[in-house]
Amino acid sequence: MERTDHSFLNQTTADEAARIFKALADPTRIKILYLLSQEECSVSHITEVLEMTQSAVSHQLSTLRKLRLVKYRREGSTLYYSYDDEHVITILQQVLSHINCN
Amino acid sequence: MERTDHSFLNQTTADEAARIFKALADPTRIKILYLLSQEECSVSHITEVLEMTQSAVSHQLSTLRKLRLVKYRREGSTLYYSYDDEHVITILQQVLSHINCN
DNA sequence: TACATATATGAACATATGCTCATATGTTAA
DNA sequence: TTAACATATGAGCATATGTTCATATATGTA
Numbered sequence: 001m002e003r004t005d006h007s008f009l010n011q012t013t014a015d016e017a018a019r020i021f022k023a024l025a026d027p028t029r030i031k032i033l034y035l036l037s038q039e040e041c042s043v044s045h046i047t048e049v050l051e052m053t054q055s056a057v058s059h060q061l062s063t064l065r066k067l068r069l070v071k072y073r074r075e076g077s078t079l080y081y082s083y084d085d086e087h088v089i090t091i092l093q094q095v096l097s098h099i100n101c102n
Numbered sequence: 103m104e105r106t107d108h109s110f111l112n113q114t115t116a117d118e119a120a121r122i123f124k125a126l127a128d129p130t131r132i133k134i135l136y137l138l139s140q141e142e143c144s145v146s147h148i149t150e151v152l153e154m155t156q157s158a159v160s161h162q163l164s165t166l167r168k169l170r171l172v173k174y175r176r177e178g179s180t181l182y183y184s185y186d187d188e189h190v191i192t193i194l195q196q197v198l199s200h201i202n203c204n
Numbered sequence: 205t206a207c208a209t210a211t212a213t214g215a216a217c218a219t220a221t222g223c224t225c226a227t228a229t230g231t232t233a234a
Numbered sequence: 235t236t237a238a239c240a241t242a243t244g245a246g247c248a249t250a251t252g253t254t255c256a257t258a259t260a261t262g263t264a
Contacts, residue, residue: 008137017129017198022127025123025127028116028222031111031116038109043242054240055225077232087200096115130253157254162252179209
């Protein structure tokens with residue numbers, strides 16, 4: 001029972017951390033980011049691999065774009081997405097390896 | 103455009119990862135876990151530090167308990183909570199240090 | 205026993221989230 | 235220009251989430 005000089009998080013920092021975790025708090029976004037961690041992918045490719053509708057995938061990509069976690073380049077009418085935040089990918093990989101190590 | 107032997111996540115793994123990230127996807131839970139990462143705390147202490155109602159804190163502790171991220175011990179009528187998942191604390195600290203390093 | 209203190213819990217409510225469906229936009233080819 | 239393809243987007247809906255309010259439960263004390 002000693003007095004410890006404990007600190008606590010300010011609201012801004014907690015909000016910012018929550019924002020990052022929220023980005024990863026959905027299985028669809030996790031699957032998309034995992035795919036992109038391995039290779040640049042077109043929307044249609046993601047759609048096929050995840051076996052989801054084009055609309056659902058596009059909405060999630062929109063979410064990830066707003067969060068600056070992915071970027072894309074255009075080639076004709078095809079958009080190729082890739083990840084844009086190395087740190088978030090690292091965090092994702094750590095959690096995934098933790099799960100597989102159980 | 104080489105053929106890469108890419109793998110993708112199965113639903114179970116993605117769900118499990120999302121479950122962990124969801125646990126951290128809220129500023130209140132982040133502040134609680136950060137507090138507990140430094141010291142064992144009573145519910146009333148957490149309530150005071152976070153300046154929240156006792157009920158709100160207790161509900162979030164309940165959530166964290168269900169996720170096995172915290173545990174508690176009783177001393178009289180006081181419950182002392184502490185973290186119960188080292189790995190999740192590590193992930194949290196990594197994200198926090200990332201935010202502060204910007 | 206009665207009361208105060210510490211904590212938990214259920215109901216209700218407002219807001220956020222993820223999907224579907226329909227449709228819009230942008231690009232290529234005929 | 236028209237049609238076909240690739241992708242984005244808005245509306246609507248069902249479900250999940252975080253809080254408040256009221257109240258229950260457990261412990262300590264007079």
